Amino acid sequence: MGVDSGHGTVSFDLVASVRTARRSLPRQHRALLDHLNAQETALYDWPREVLDLFVTLGETPPPRERLEGAAAVWLEARRLVAFNGPLLVAATEGLAERSRDEIVALFSTPTSLPLSRR
Secondary structure (H helix, E strand, O other), X not given: OOEEOOOOEEOOOHHHHHHHHHHOOOHHHHHHHHHHOOEEEEEOOXXXXXXXXXXXXXXXOXXXXXXXXXXXXXXXXXXXXXXXXXHHHHHHOOOOHHHHHHHHHHXXXXXXXXXXXX
């Protein structure tokens, strides 16, 4: 089943995969994310959509070049992790569902996620 990203159909629901990965995190990591009330979204016109999101929230966005290769970015005001849809789809294209979910889990783990910093 495909998911309409607004920029074409992708072969899987990235946010669902991230949420599945979150449920498989160690209890302490889940507790931290729950305590922060962290939420997830996937953006498919990266980095334009994430830059627009920062502006919409009244925050100063990081420089565009810092976002280019980022897997995700943390938006503090909304406690939101915005994932780079094209990067994660490209990294998991053609993989079996289990393998894809494991790769997404690697990108979703708080201790290993290469978040963009301002």
